[in-house]
Structure formats: structure tokens, C-alpha cells
Amino acid sequence: MKELVEFIVKSFVDNPDKVVVEEVEGEKTTVIELKVDPADLGKVIGRQGRTARAIRTILGAAGIKRGKRVVLEILE
Secondary structure (H helix, E strand, O other): OHHHHHHHHHHHOOOHHHOEEEEEEOOOEEEEEEEOOHHHHHHHHOHHHHHHHHHHHHHHHHHHHHOOEEEEEEEO
């Protein structure tokens, strides 16, 4: 999951070297913490949160395949 988020986000930000993704595993839930350059934060969130929602949808589908719930947290 971590690699999936990294690949997606690094594809469209201006500073891909500043993308940091951390994965916190739980029993039934996995939390993905995403940190990006402050200048790229708007790109990751998107207009009215559409980009962030799309990433969360992809993670949800991938999580169902693994039998886990996946939560994306975008940190400032």
C-alpha cells in the first residue's frame, strides 16, 4: 500500500523527493500517513478534495482485496 501511494503522489507533485509515506499497521486497519512539500499540498488535495478522494478510493479497493480497511491521512 505504501508503494502504491508513493507512486501515485510522486507522479504529479513538483517535488517528488520530499514525499514521505509511512504505514502504520493495525489488526484490521492500515493507516497511511502522507507528508508532502507545502507547495504541493494543494495538488495532493485537489479541487474540493477530489484528488485526495480518488486516492482514498483506490486504497479502499486495494484494501478490500487484502481484507483490511485503509485510511489515508495527509499531514501538513
